[in-house]
Every structure is written in structure tokens, then in C-alpha cells.
Amino acid sequence: DGGITQSPKYLFRKEGQNVTLSCEQNLNHDAMYWYRQDPGQGLRLIYYSQIVNDFQKGDIAEGYSVSREKKESFPLTVTSAQKNPTAFYLCASIRGMGTTGPHEQFFGPGTRLTVL
Amino acid sequence: AQSVAQPEDQVNVAEGNPLTVKCTYSVSGNPYLFWYVQYPNRGLQFLLKYITGDNLVKGSYGFEAEFNKSQTSFHLKKPSALVSDSALYFCAVSLGGYNKLIFGAGTRLAVHP
Numbered sequence: 001d002g003g004i005t006q007s008p009k010y011l012f013r014k015e016g017q018n019v020t021l022s023c024e025q026n027l028n029h030d031a032m033y034w035y036r037q038d039p040g041q042g043l044r045l046i047y048y049s050q051i052v053n054d055f056q057k058g059d060i061a062e063g064y065s066v067s068r069e070k071k072e073s074f075p076l077t078v079t080s081a082q083k084n085p086t087a088f089y090l091c092a093s094i095r096g097m098g099t100t101g102p103h104e105q106f107f108g109p110g111t112r113l114t115v116l
Numbered sequence: 117a118q119s120v121a122q123p124e125d126q127v128n129v130a131e132g133n134p135l136t137v138k139c140t141y142s143v144s145g146n147p148y149l150f151w152y153v154q155y156p157n158r159g160l161q162f163l164l165k166y167i168t169g170d171n172l173v174k175g176s177y178g179f180e181a182e183f184n185k186s187q188t189s190f191h192l193k194k195p196s197a198l199v200s201d202s203a204l205y206f207c208a209v210s211l212g213g214y215n216k217l218i219f220g221a222g223t224r225l226a227v228h229p
Contacts, residue, residue, distance in 0.1 A: 004159075033216070040125075042206060042219035043160075058216060090159055102148055102167075102210055105217060107159035 003027065004108035006091050011113045013078070013085065021076045021111045023091035030094070032074040033105065036060060037088040046089075049074055078113065086115045118143045120209050122220035129197045129227050137192040137223045139207030148210040149190040150217065151181055153203045160206065166190060177201070197227045 004025045013019045023032065031050045035043040045058030049068040063082025068074055074093075078085045089112075092105040119142045129135045141147055148167055152160040164175025171183045181192045190207060204224050208217040 006159075040221055042120075042221045043217070044219075045216045048216060088157075092160075104150060104162040104165055106162070107152075109159045110157070112157070 006108040016080045018079050023074045025093045033092040034076045035090045120220040122223045126224045135197045139190045141209045150208045152206045199227050202227045
């Protein structure tokens with residue numbers, strides 16, 4: 001089955017530590033995205049990547065870093081510079097453009113990060 | 117600036133009754149509009165989208181949405197609610213291409229037996 005996998009499902013971090021969240025897709029999608037979800041705020045874009053070896057900052061990139069060395073993988077590192085990292089993190093991908101407009105984004109199951 | 121508003125934090129509906137979850141948007145240019153549903157501790161699932169054409173869009177699980185350009189709205193509807201429809205619903209807008217989705221804050225739908 002094609003889809004997006006995220007690991008781990010739950011992650012606990014001590015203050016001052018960097019942690020990396022995994023996102024893998026076997027849908028052959030070109031573009032991938034990382035969102036952060038906080039209660040009552042919807043989803044906010046952290047980073048996105050349209051092609052391998054290229055990525056752009058989203059609305060809340062400070063304290064985060066990404067890489068896109070392979071088409072199917074888009075890991076997110078939450079650094080110690082992120083002041084309030086406790087949140088639910090969602091990875092998504094998109095097939096690209098259809099003949100009349102954009103296709104929908106597919107989402108992974110999410111990683112819940114908690115800072116102890 | 118582009119934005120999406122979901123004016124209701126929660127909508128309560130009795131099973132079997134019709135439901136409406138409201139969404140209004142503000143964008144410059146032609147909007148591409150989406151509805152997603154999220155169950156607890158899960159990712160978002162796509163329900164339907166409006167790209168162009170017929171203002172009434174039909175989607176998954178019996179949901180539909182009506183695009184109203186003059187009112188800049190894209191309300192989600194279902195003729196007969198099920199208890200299993202209880203979840204968090206997000207409206208989102210895109211400017212197309214690989215542009216980001218801009219999400220509303222979400223509306224929690226509670227369907228009571």
C-alpha cells in the first residue's frame with residue numbers, strides 16, 4: 001500500500017536536546033511538507049520541499065531544520081532553539097498539479113512531541 | 117493576506133439530522149478550497165475540494181460542500197449525520213501549485229445518538 005509513514009508516534013525530549021522526526025512516502029510525490037498542530041490554531045507550515053535537495057521556510061521555521069536528500073524522505077529536526085516544541089507534527093506530500101488545479105495533500109499519521 | 121475562518125469551535129448535531137460546518141476565506145485571486153477531517157491522534161484525511169466548475173462539490177463519506185464566491189464561503193454539509201462523523205474538521209485554501217495550504221482553526225463536530 002502506498003502512503004506516508006511518520007516515526008516515532010510519540011517522542012519525548014529533554015530541554016536542550018535536538019530530536020529528528022522521520023517522514024517517508026512511497027507515493028512518488030514530488031513535494032513534501034511539515035506542519036505543526038497546536039490546539040485551537042489549526043496547522044501551521046514549518047518547511048516544505050518541492051524537489052530533492054531544495055526546501056523553503058514556511059511560516060514558523062525558526063528552531064527547525066530539514067533535509068531532502070531523497071525524494072521519498074523529508075526528516076525534520078527540532079533543535080534546542082525551538083522555545084516551545086511540544087506539539088503534534090504532521091508530514092504531508094502532494095502529487096503535483098492536475099490539469100485544472102492542485103491535487104490534495106496526503107498526510108501522515110503524525111508524531112506527538114513532548115518536552116519534559 | 118490570505119486567511120480562512122471557521123467561526124464555530126464546535127457544532128452539535130443529533131444523529132440523522134443534517135449538519136453544516138461553516139468556512140469563509142479571504143484570498144487574492146482564484147481560491148482552491150479543501151476540507152479535511154481528523155480523528156483523535158491521527159493525520160488529516162481528505163474529504164473534498166473545489167477547484168473550478170460546479171459550485172456544489174461531492175466528496176467522501178456522503179459529505180458535500182457549496183462554493184459561494186459572492187459570500188466567500190465554502191460550507192461543508194451532510195444530509196444525515198452519523199455518530200461516526202464526530203471528529204475535527206478543517207477548511208483550507210491554496211493558491212495553487214505547490215503553495216502551502218492555509219488552514220482554519222478547525223471545528224469539532226459532535227454527533228449525538
